[in-house]
Amino acid sequence: MSKPKFTREEALAFHIDPTPGKWEVQATVPMTTQRDLSLAYSPGVAVPCEEIAANPEAAYDYTNKGNLVAVISNGTAVLGLGNLGALGGKPVMEGKSVLFKRFADVNSIDIELDTEDPDEFCKAVRLMGPTFGGINLEDIKAPECFIIEQRLKEEMDIPVFHDDQHGTAVICAAGLINALKISGKKIEDVKIVLNGAGAAGIACIELLKSMGARHENCIVCDTKGVIYQGRTEGMNQWKSAHAVSTEHRTLEEAMVGADVFLGVSAKGAVTQEMVKAMGDNPVIFAMANPDPEITPEEAHEVRVDAIVATGRSDYPNQVNNVLGFPYLFRGALDIHARAINDEMKIACAQALADLAREDVPDEVALAYGKSLTFGRDYIIPTPFDPRLIHRIPPAVARAGMETGAARRPIIDMDGYEEGLKSRMDPTASILRSINTRARAAQARMIFAEGDDPRVLRAAVMYQRSGLGKALVVGREDDVKKKLEDAGLADAVRELEVVNAKNTPHLQAYKDFLYDRLQRKGFDRSDIHRMAARDRHVFASLMLAHGHGDGLITGATRKSAHVMQLINHVFDADAEHGAAGVTALLHKGRIVLISDTLVHEWPDENDLANIAERAADVAKHLGLDPRVAFVSFSTFGYPVSERAEKMHLAPAVLDQRGVDFEYEGEMTVDVALNVQAQEAYPFQRLSGTANILVVPARHSASISTKLMQEMAGATVIGPILAGVEKSIQICSTNMTANDILNMAVLAACKVG
Ligand SMILES: NC(=O)C1=CN([C@@H]2O[C@H](COP(=O)(O)OP(=O)(O)OC[C@H]3O[C@@H](n4cnc5c(N)ncnc54)[C@H](OP(=O)(O)O)[C@@H]3O)[C@@H](O)[C@H]2O)C=CC1
Ligand SMILES: CC(=O)C(=O)O
Ligand SMILES: [Mg+2]
Structure with missing residues (x-):
């Protein structure tokens, strides 16, 4: 599996752009008018305040408490990096908050408490209890974490969950259920060695023992070696509970003949010699982050029969609590739970293990760019599996309801599962799937x-992200200097710089161009000038000759000008059915607008072509196309000469017999709003439109730019569709990241 390559600089840049940190707060109610203000704030706000004071349960209805979780840490055990202090751990806690939102639509805020004193810590958390629907404790070192969690659970009436303990234990259990199925062993029989007797370690071993692992079969180690009966050094009551009577004193001795190794300790704690000494089909969960106890490569080098998992996302089998905490809290919040109890955790582990054994749907395989089948390299679902959100929380909620943890049980479980499906932002999975296909x-x-620093940066990112090879058109010395100026001196050797001087193909390019243009008023010297000196033409010639698979241009010149140059080499024009399609991503919706690039004033036949091109793009993005021909009139009213072609375009498609939904003409609100559609019961769209074919280039430009500027929509494109080769035209205001996105689209031939 390819590893993402990123530099420290890129990791820092990710955290700075577009604004420092990883999340922000947004309002969910309008705050525009005097009336809004008097309802949201004084005097209107008094009403819900009084309701809640009289009935605290009402807080779940009138405030965001019911979907708000605090990620709280003091930074004493930040991943495996040690005690970085409260502030030092903030990027991890912000990250956990973002994961809550991304994977389970739980609103979350990170809170870093500057204290190592459990009393102070508990007091602070307890006092802020009314704000939240749940508390996720994170990266607090053992043994203080045990005291803190226990006390807060007793004192608070909302779920308090130490992720490093129970989140990790749940995922570890899910993975182990399946790993043992593959190795053909039973949990009651296996010899387990656990390295790391802190938050994660103690919780893992306790959960496994509650699932049948035998005390005498489990050896726990820490920095002082084996925790044996009678040991006094570096002990505490939580470790003592797992001390065994054994002659072994070191991890090395304990590993001889072991069936399972669980590592929640530190980088490199396990050697190849230790792995060699394990029993047959050994299970190795090296879960320390960011670097495991032993890498899968090292383990497999000495034991081909090993089933290996790590906590990282760049190897198969990611045993990481990210698979647990978002869904455990989703389920718990949805029943207004008082706590997350053991039954809920075990239900989560079982549901995860079951899911990994099911057939993986095509969409997941597509998103990962490979088939995933239950086995040594797939013992646990992948974090981006879209089934997690509607399979795991119901299992957790059901267990909570059965064990009395629910304040408000869910009556309609089927409806709940459906609601979970629609809860997630579909745009995220679309973007992810495009990326994976591009990588494949x-x-x-x-x-x-190649003379533009943004383009160079995008090219470097393209190559370093493992998407493929970047070929940069430019002068070697200029590219080198610009890369150095951009702080990317080390990329100089990585990129292939191509130009008219260093290509052996210039003559072939010129002959090709002359053939195309000789009857269009171009002579040999015009052709030489264009082929050798114009980078857009030169790059198009490279593409036309198969000396590259896709082309990215347009970041430095107006798109109309670039299109004109490209058309010397390709037939990327209206006459040949090309069209520009722009994707607008906003508030979990994706809508394509077309034609944003090629046709100036299309007639009804052109509009039908545009609809077909846009429908192709939609299918490539994994959408079922629903086209609306939009105008200022709806189904013939008001009558206007200008709207007539929009009225006629659907009839053109009727004649063509296309395989997607289309309708029109209609106003944008009818296209995008189901309620507005109800006024036209005869209309044929089965839902809101996801493709808007607009009357002309100006309306396309106005609507996309308005959405971008006013609503802050993410704009991808225009995607050039309907051209034989993969070409994408950037716009001059694009950032390096936008340009990279265009390259990703070109790579997976979305156009
Ligand atoms: N994959 C996942 O989902 C998760 C992974 N982790 C990882 O697990 C590790 C521990 O986290 P956590 O439990 O929160 O931390 P704690 O600080 O609570 O515990 C760390 C434990 O590891 C032991 N330890 C540290 N270094 C070694 C070593 N070289 N050999 C043997 N034992 C060692 C410590 O021993 P002693 O008691 O003697 O000090 C202690 O018992 C981290 O790397 C973390 O990233 C944690 C949570 C989730
Ligand atoms: C994954 C995690 O929570 C940790 O490594 O601490
Ligand atoms: Mg953690």
Whole structure:
């Protein structure tokens, strides 16, 4: 599996752009008018305040408490990096908050408490209890974490959950259920060695013992070696509970003949010799972050029969609490739980293990760019599996309801599962799937404008992200200097710089161009000038000759000008059915607008072509196309000469017999709003439109730019569709990241 390569600089840049940190707060109610103000704030706000004071349960209805979780840490055990202090751990806690939102639509806020004193810590958390629907404790070192969690659970009436203990234990249990199925062993029989007797370790071993692992079969180690009966050094009551009577004193001795190794300790704690000494089909969960106790490569080198998991996302089998805490809290919040109890945790582990044994749907395989089948390299679902959100929380909620943890049980479980499906932002999975397909394609991408630092940065990112090879058109010395100025001196040797001087193909390019243009008023010297000196033409010629798989250009010149140059080499024009499609991503919706690039004033036949091109793009993005021909009139009213072509375009598609939904003409609100559609019961769209075919280039430009500027929509494109080769035209205001996105689209041939 390819590893993401990123530099420290890139990791820092990720945390700075577009604004420092990883999340922000947004309002869910309008705050525009005097009336809004008097309802949201004084005097209107008094009403819910009084309701809640009289009935605290009403807080779940009138405030965001019911979907708000605090991620709280003091930074004393930040991943496996040690005690970095409260502030030092903030990026991890912000990250956990973002994961809550991304994977389970739980609103979350990180809180870093500057204290190592459990009393102070508990007091602070307890006092802020009314704000939240749940408390996720994170990266607090043992043994203080045990005291803190226990006390807060007793004192608070909302779920308090130490993720490093129970989140890890749940995922470890899920993985182990399946790993043992593969190795053909039973939990009651296996010899387990646990390295790390802190938060994660103690919780893992306790959960496994409650699931049948035998005390005498489990050896626990820490920095002082084996925890044996009678040991006094570095002990505490939580470790003592797992001390066994044994002659072994070191991890090395304990590993001889072991069936299972669980590591929640530190980087490199396990050697190949230790792995060699384990029993047959050994299970190795090296879960320390960010670097495991032993890497899968090292383990497999000495034991091909090993089933290996790590906590990282760049190896198969990611045993990481990210698979647990979002869904455990989702289920707990949805029943207004008082606590997350053991039954809920075990239900979560079982549901995860079951899911990994099911057939993986195509969409997941597509998103990962490979088939996933239950086995040594797939013992646990992948974090981006879209089934997790509607499979795990119901299992947790059901267990909570059965064990009395629910304040408000869910009556309609089927409805709940359906609601969970629609809860997630579909745009995220679309973007992810495009990325994975691009990675699988390994396209050689031609970046035509190698004199632009943003383009160079995008080219470097393209190559370093493992998407494929970046070919940069430019002068070697200029590219080198600009990379150095951009702090990317080390990328100089990585990129292939191509130009008219160093290509052996210039003559072939010129002959090709002359053939195309000789009857269009171009002579040999015009052709030489264009092929050798114009980077857009040169790059297009490279693409036309198969010296690259895709082309990215347009970041430095107006798109109309770039299109004109490209058309010397390709037939990327209206006449040949090309069209520009722009994807707008906003508030979990994705809508394509077309034509944003090629047709100036299309007639009804052109509009039908545009609809077909846009529908192709939609299918490539994994959407079922629903086209609306939009105008200022709806189904013939008000009558206007200008709207007529929009009225006629659907009839053109009727004649063509296309395989997607379309309707029109209609106003944008009818296209995008189901209620507005109800006024036209005869209309044929089965839901809101996801493709808007607009009357002309100006309306396309106005609507996309308005959405971008006013609503803050993410704009991808225009995607050039309907051209034989994969070409994407950037716009001049794009950032390096936007340009990279265009390259990703070009790589997976979305157009
Ligand atoms: N994959 C996942 O989902 C998760 C992974 N983890 C990882 O687990 C590790 C521990 O986290 P956590 O339990 O929260 O931390 P704690 O600080 O609570 O516990 C760390 C434990 O590891 C032991 N330890 C440290 N270094 C070694 C070593 N070289 N050999 C043997 N034992 C060692 C410590 O021993 P002693 O008691 O003697 O000091 C202590 O018992 C981290 O790397 C963390 O990233 C944690 C949570 C989730
Ligand atoms: C994953 C996690 O929570 C940790 O490594 O601490
Ligand atoms: Mg953690």
